[in-house]
Amino acid sequence: MSKIEKALSRAKRDNSLALVPVAKRSGDQQSGLAEPVTQPASGTGAMVEARSQAISGGEISSMREVARRSHSELADHQIIYPEMIDSETVQAFRELRTRILQKTNNRNGTIMITSVAGYGGSTFVTLNLGAVFAFDAGRTALLVDCNLRNPSFQRLFSGSPARGLTDYLENPDMDATEIIHSVGIERLRVIPAGEQHLVPTEYFTSPRMKMLFASLRQRYNERFVILDTPPMTESADTQILAELADYILVVVPYGKVTQAQVDECLQSVDAKKLLGVVFNNEPRAPNTLWMEAISGAVGLVQQSFRRARDSARRRFAQLAGRLRKRSGRAEP
């Protein structure tokens, strides 16, 4: 049985893996350059990338995609898209992409994203950095959820947990393609944390893990593998993953951590791999907010004025009616 067949049968069996709807299933079924996909039971479920021998950037266009998520869905998941009204955040991630490409000399690689403290926004940065890389039709990004204690990519999938990294590490027969999922964003792939939650740290140092990363790197020339990891100072996993990564990006959340915490985190990061710091979640009010508030207030005033006017008219009409009645009675 070929790997493609194996993947298809597994996808059929796993009918709970409900992802975003498939757009062009029939057209994706070509072998050779196209990657095989696991079929969701509903027919609109997840599409899993099959192994690809393709290396050139032109092969990205042949990646099989599920139906694209709507803008509102992406906004609900706090994922940016090019047409987003709130252009400041999109602009910031575009700038981040440019800075990373400058620092890496346009070479792809594995970027580990860690936060100074828990809930510091490393997942948000990972998702959106992946999304912004995927804006470019010539690039692709693969996001790996390495935060096994607090996995967060699962929210991108509906239904039961999607197979992911821990399943791959637990199951030696499993192929890497079985854990790579499309999430309805073009050129963006995701490896969730998986169903197993009690994977020992030693798995990260295993040859299988190294093999997985090597294969992920070689899959596409223009692909950035982005790892979402727990805070550096809170988990030993992050230190191990830092060795597997080519670059490290530290997320400093606005107004949540002190200088001492940043010091501690940066001291434990390999300075050679450190790309820089992303200052996240600065509470800048978008221009639309002010517009919304002003227009709302004006509307409220107008509405109140209108109500008052209508009420006055009604009363005036009632008064006029009464007067007419009185005058009508008086005349005969």
Next chain:
Amino acid sequence: MNVLADPRIRILVNELLQYRRAVVALFVAINLAAVLVAFYWPKGYTASTTILVNEKSIIQPLMQGAAVATQVTDRARNAQEVINGRKVMNQVIEAAGWATPDTPASQKEQIINSLIARTKVSNVSGATNLISIQFRDANAERAYRTTKTLADVFIKESIAAKAAESQAAFDFIDQQTQAYHEKLSGMEDRLKDFQIANLDARPGSEGDITTRINALQTRIDQSEQDLREAQVKKKSLESQLSGEAAVASAISREGQYRQRIADLTNQLETLRLSYHDTYPDIVRLRHQIADLNDEIAADKKRREEAKTAGRIVVDDAVINNPMYQQLRHDQSQVQITIDTLNARIAEARQQLKSVVEQGKRVHGGEATLAELTRDYQVTRDIYQDLLRRRENARVSMNMDKENQGLTFTIQEPATLPTQPGILKFWHFIVLGILLGIAAPIALGYALLQIDPRLRSPALIAERHRLPVLVSVPHLWSKGEILAAGRDLEWLGLAAVGTICVMICIAGLQVLGVF
């Protein structure tokens, strides 16, 4: 110029936006408090008067050094103390019509406390000798009356207090002067009595006695030296006398015989070396020696017989020794000298003892005399000083009686106030609005200064020399924008509404509606 370009201002705006509800709540609360304060702020008329404290009077230079002018460093505080005193206040409340003599004490106390709280005494800026008394009251006429009374009573009391103080000072000094006069008289009597009792206790006596003691001591030392010499001389004479015989004996008859026998025996021994015993010279010598022995024996026998018969046998050869006689004479002379010296030393010692006793007596007397004299001099000096001070105090007292010392002049009399206090109703309204805007900003700024959490990426870049690749703003979802917009809409209306209400209240108050 975009003020948000400054990161500190941008952070402050962000934080205020984040805590927008609290900011508006604080704004409304402050405005409400301002309205309440404005309503309950006691309205009142303030009357004031200025008193000039004249400490440089014309008479002062004339009395320089003789009279002491009152030194006041903080006149306003002193005046405050005087005015707040019950003595002044009791007069003021009755004089200004706040109370009558029949008013109960507890009510008077309340009135006094109320007056103290509304009275302000201060130095006029730039002039330490100008005291300003201000009094605030809802009734302009009463404010004027009370201020005027306060000033009058204060001046009257201050002058009276000063005069009383001068009188008290004079009385005290006068009392002290009299006490010292009595003390000085006593000292003089004691000194006189002592001098009569101790005539030799006069200045210089101690020196004479010391000289005499020294002379006597020298005499004793000299006599003892002479005595020691005489004793040495006596010992020497005695030793010489012991070696000398009382009589000198010439060569006696028996001695002459024995000397002759010895000579003959020598000759005999010489001859016997050369000759036999039968040699005639030897025989002859033997006979001669035998004859001489017989003569000696006969002489002895004669002396024995004389002794037995009790007769004195005078040897023909005995004579008196002249050396012995001379030594005995010298010994006698030395003994006389020793006796004389011993007598002299004893007498000198006796004299010395007597002089020492006298010295002791004189020394004690002199110490007592010095003490008495010293006490007398000190008492006399103090008495003289007190006399001078008493005259100064008398002059000061007279100056105060004649109002020539510290004087108080009403520089600016109290006038009837026509305008109520400085703070008006609309002042509070404006202050409330301004404070309502400033307080949240100040509070937010203070919290940002205290909170150590990072809010600026520049700090990381500076500290670690690390590139901050990007500062990602919060990704506002549509729902968030809508909710925040609705929030801002209501909060903005609340703030604007508050300001409008405040302005309306101020306008109504100005129009005299309430």
